[in-house]
Amino acid sequence: MVAYQILADLIVILHAAYVGFVVLGLAAILIGVVLRWSWVRNFWFRAIHLAALAIVAIKAITGMMCPLTTLENALREMGGQTRYPGDFLGYWAHQLIFFEGPPWVFTACYVVFTLLVLALYLLAPPRGIPCRRFDRSRCSGG
Numbered sequence: 001m002v003a004y005q006i007l008a009d010l011i012v013i014l015h016a017a018y019v020g021f022v023v024l025g026l027a028a029i030l031i032g033v034v035l036r037w038s039w040v041r042n043f044w045f046r047a048i049h050l051a052a053l054a055i056v057a058i059k060a061i062t063g064m065m066c067p068l069t070t071l072e073n074a075l076r077e078m079g080g081q082t083r084y085p086g087d088f089l090g091y092w093a094h095q096l097i098f099f100e101g102p103p104w105v106f107t108a109c110y111v112v113f114t115l116l117v118l119a120l121y122l123l124a125p126p127r128g129i130p131c132r133r134f135d136r137s138r139c140s141g142g
């Protein structure tokens with residue numbers, strides 16, 4: 001039973017890391033474009049960041065429950081817990097990423113956030129688009 005509780009807390013930490021990547025990634029891109037940090041234009045960073053946020057927006061628009069939340073709740077039940085609180089770290093990670101409010105507010109925020117990231121993708125595009133081994137003529141600088 002304790003193993004399920006620990007796994008549930010690890011899911012919360014993973015969830016918090018995902019949220020942190022999306023939110024702090026956007027802040028880094030905004031600041032980095034202004035300060036001309038080259039790493040914020042890395043193709044893979046930007047593509048993964050956009051994909052991570054698009055997944056959240058699509059999930060919200062379609063009304064899907066987050067799979068991480070579903071998994072965490074199932075683990076808590078198997079561990080004999082109600083939804084919360086877990087241990088200290090799990091509890092505070094949960095407090096950090098979950099807020100109370102009507103679902104439409106979150107859906108609107110996710111969509112606006114995704115559109116902002118997409119706009120930044122277009123206004124400050126990533127550099128160094130990966131090359132195909134057989135076609136180097138399409139590479140940046142190639």
